[in-house]
Amino acid sequence: MSQVEKPARYIGGELGAQAPVHGDGSAAWLLIYPDTYEIGLPNQGLQILYEILNERDDAVAERAYAPWVDMEAAMRAAGLPLFSLENHLSARDFDVLAFNLSAELVYTNVLNLIDLAGVPVRAAERTGHDPLVVAGGHCAFNPEPLADFVDCFVLGDGEEAVGEMNAVIAAWKVACGPVAGDPTEAPPDRTALLRSLAQLDGVYVPSCYEARYHGGVEPATHAVLPRLAGTSPRFPGIPDRVEKRTIADLGEWPYPRQQLVPLIEVVHDRLNVELFRGCTRGCRFCQAGMITRPVRERPAEQVRTMVMDGLARTGYDEVALTSLSSADYSGIEDTVTSIIEDPSCSGQVSVSLPSLRVDAFTVATAAQIQRVRRTGLTFAPEGGTWRMRQVINKLIREEDLYAAVDAAFSQGWKRVKLYFLIGLPTETDEDTLGIVALAKQCVAIGKRYHKGVTVTASVGGFVPKVQTPFQWFGQNTIEELTRKVHLLRDAARPVRGLTVRWHDPKATAAEGVVSRGDRRMGAVIEQVWRRGGTFQEWTEYFDLSLWTEALADHGMSLEDTVYRHRTEDEALPWDHLSAGLHRDFLWQDWLDALAQHGLPDCRWTPCYDCGACTGFGIEHVVASAVPPAGGSQGTGQDLSTGGQVPVRFLTTVPSGAVSAPGPGEDAVACVVAPVGEGSS
Ligand code: SF4
Numbered sequence: 146m147s148q149v150e151k152p153a154r155y156i157g158g159e160l161g162a163q164a165p166v167h168g169d170g171s172a173a174w175l176l177i178y179p180d181t182y183e184i185g186l187p188n189q190g191l192q193i194l195y196e197i198l199n200e201r202d203d204a205v206a207e208r209a210y211a212p213w214v215d216m217e218a219a220m221r222a223a224g225l226p227l228f229s230l231e232n233h234l235s236a237r238d239f240d241v242l243a244f245n246l247s248a249e250l251v252y253t254n255v256l257n258l259i260d261l262a263g264v265p266v267r268a269a270e271r272t273g274h275d276p277l278v279v280a281g282g283h284c285a286f287n288p289e290p291l292a293d294f295v296d297c298f299v300l301g302d303g304e305e306a307v308g309e310m311n312a313v314i315a316a317w318k319v320a321c322g323p324v325a326g327d328p329t330e331a332p333p334d335r336t337a338l339l340r341s342l343a344q345l346d347g348v349y350v351p352s353c354y355e356a357r358y359h360g361g362v363e364p365a366t367h368a369v370l371p372r373l374a375g376t377s378p379r380f381p382g383i384p385d386r387v388e389k390r391t392i393a394d395l396g397e398w399p400y401p402r403q404q405l406v407p408l409i410e411v412v413h414d415r416l417n418v419e420l421f422r423g424c425t426r427g428c429r430f431c432q433a434g435m436i437t438r439p440v441r442e443r444p445a446e447q448v449r450t451m452v453m454d455g456l457a458r459t460g461y462d463e464v465a466l467t468s469l470s471s472a473d474y475s476g477i478e479d480t481v482t483s484i485i486e487d488p489s490c491s492g493q494v495s496v497s498l499p500s501l502r503v504d505a506f507t508v509a510t511a512a513q514i515q516r517v518r519r520t521g522l523t524f525a526p527e528g529g530t531w532r533m534r535q536v537i538n539k540l541i542r543e544e545d546l547y548a549a550v551d552a553a554f555s556q557g558w559k560r561v562k563l564y565f566l567i568g569l570p571t572e573t574d575e576d577t578l579g580i581v582a583l584a585k586q587c588v589a590i591g592k593r594y595h596k597g598v599t600v601t602a603s604v605g606g607f608v609p610k611v612q613t614p615f616q617w618f619g620q621n622t623i624e625e626l627t628r629k630v631h632l633l634r635d636a637a638r639p640v641r642g643l644t645v646r647w648h649d650p651k652a653t654a655a656e657g658v659v660s661r662g663d664r665r666m667g668a669v670i671e672q673v674w675r676r677g678g679t680f681q682e683w684t685e686y687f688d689l690s691l692w693t694e695a696l697a698d699h700g701m702s703l704e705d706t707v708y709r710h711r712t713e714d715e716a717l718p719w720d721h722l723s724a725g726l727h728r729d730f731l732w733q734d735w736l737d738a739l740a741q742h743g744l745p746d747c748r749w750t751p752c753y754d755c756g757a758c759t760g761f762g763i764e765h766v767v768a769s770a771v772p773p774a775g776g777s778q779g780t781g782q783d784l785s786t787g788g789q790v791p792v793r794f795l796t797t798v799p800s801g802a803v804s805a806p807g808p809g810e811d812a813v814a815c816v817v818a819p820v821g822e823g824s825s
Contacts, residue, residue, distance in 0.1 A: 161459075164231060170319060171203050187413040211251075237275075292351035292356075310348065374716055523561070536739070563602050577633060619711075
């Protein structure tokens with residue numbers, strides 16, 4: 146351990162870590178985040194399942210993260226397998242290896258970790274002696290690229306599904322007796338276990354389904370290619386379509402109760418409390434918003450309790466109230482105010498609101514006005530022109546952005562970061578250059594208040610995601626994205642105070658390979674991994690040539706898999722899986738996008754039957770009957786113009802607690818997740 150970087154990544158022992166005691170009647174889960182400890186530890190999904198499983202009598206759960214390259218080399222040299230952080234057990238000793246899939250470029254790490262565990266990488270080669278390999282997370286909505294390697298996927302919320310799966314696995318383990326783990330005995334048949342799991346709602350077992358192909362034409366070479374005809378069950382009793390799981394009431398799941406506090410610095414190193422799940426703003430590029438509908442808000446009182454208990458237990462002096470659009474939480478102003486004014490916080494705690502919209506800046510201001518000390522103030526207009534923002538249904542007016550930026554600079558902030566996407570459907574050069582125009586105006590606003598203001602425009606290449614209206618769109622080529630980056634760079638060069646940063650278009654293309662791939666993509670991922678392509682979401686290890694060579698070796702190309710527009714009647718690899726959204730709703734929304742029609746937020750306006758609630762008999766759950774400040778689409782905004790949106794400061798903070806950033810201070814507590822941006 147003394148020879149590797151950051152040994153604390155591998156030792157466990159954090160505040161909040163559990164000490165699971167394994168027993169014959171329990172199913173043992175190893176929850177694995179396929180990236181480094183620093184990226185994986187804060188993952189709330191993993192921490193929630195960790196607690197839920199360890200609370201059960203018939204389950205134990207431990208954790209593992211991807212060892213960094215130096216540690217992996219040392220482990221392989223010493224013949225050490227992947228091991229758990231809690232009891233330092235070999236991964237092979239667990240009944241389940243459960244992966245969190247939150248980004249596509251980690252797929253090669255998944256294969257690497259299965260291999261490092263000493264488990265056959267291909268599911269078909271595993272026996273009853275091997276752990277079950279399970280995966281969940283947002284990427285599970287197109288699981289087909291990993292169908293050859295993962296035994297089963299969980300779609301949607303895992304809180305209930307994990308318990309149901311555990312009951313099946315624990316019963317199978319008891320029924321098989323010690324033979325399941327005794328390599329000297331003939332292995333038990335896993336088929337019955339997999340078929341039982343496939344009966345559970347929200348659980349998809351790829352080996353129970355067959356992908357059928359017919360001929361298609363490769364765009365570049367005109368060669369005839371296999372093209373998906375459909376995916377259907379191989380056995381009677383297996384559902385034709387797997388629907389996602391949705392917990393109806395977030396208030397019943399106040400997890401994590403004991404958030405882990407790492408021993409070394411990690412990303413999002415703060416207390417995190419989830420405000421709500423789901424988003425109905427309807428940004429068309431945003432997979433997270435589409436697949437997590439409907440909105441389910443946590444009761445405000447529970448939020449306050451989780452915050453106060455969490456702060457007291459962890460010692461953190463910062464809490465993030467998390468969701469996909471935190472300022473949309475109804476009653477957000479009261480919630481934030483009650484936290485920062487609580488006597489136990491005594492002006493020492495900052496509240497941050499990740500994923501902040503500019504048209505709800507009032508609340509963010511209240512949050513930041515406390516002792517802010519972190520990254521720059523960040524907004525995500527996503528599109529450079531109003532036309533572009535109508536296409537993507539992110540209906541933020543320029544005036545909204547300028548008012549928010551003005552408010553920030555006037556209060557002492559000197560650095561603002563803006564997130565944008567390029568390569569969006571129907572994008573013209575005018576839209577692309579609109580990014581610089583917006584950012585330039587923000588610099589000008591800042592200069593009214595300070596000399597040394599900086600505005601950074603961070604630009605990601607758009608990757609169409611499954612279960613969104615843009616799932617049919619052919620992604621921009623590497624060359625086209627590069628051209629647009631150069632347009633931006635050249636236009637920004639003369640603007641003092643403006644910096645443009647961009648995501649590598651090559652990595653955007655590789656992400657596109659996996660995002661909408663079918664089962665044939667498994668061979669590509671495996672080849673990239675076998676040729677050393679791990680940590681592909683890390684710039685220093687990403688290598689596009691590994692991906693293009695693997696595609697070519699398996700008769701595929703970027704043109705066919707990434708750049709090609711899909712047609713309405715084309716069978717899609719995820720058609721047999723449902724995030725609740727009707728396919729005809731998504732297609733109509735795609736047509737609306739092309740026609741530049743916005744769609745209101747259905748939380749406060751009538752339902753337009755996307756399927757997320759109507760199909761499951763559930764509804765939005767809101768904590769307050771009052772819409773949030775700043776105006777939601779459909780509440781404060783006129784969709785044809787963007788409408789008037791108030792921007793004002795709250796005056797609820799005691800004057801002594803106000804602390805604008807001083808010189809050199811890295812101020813600000815709110816960060817916008819660049820949804821849809823690449824993952825490096
Ligand atoms: S079913 Fe209706 S109310 Fe529910 S998310 Fe869809 S449009 Fe909104």
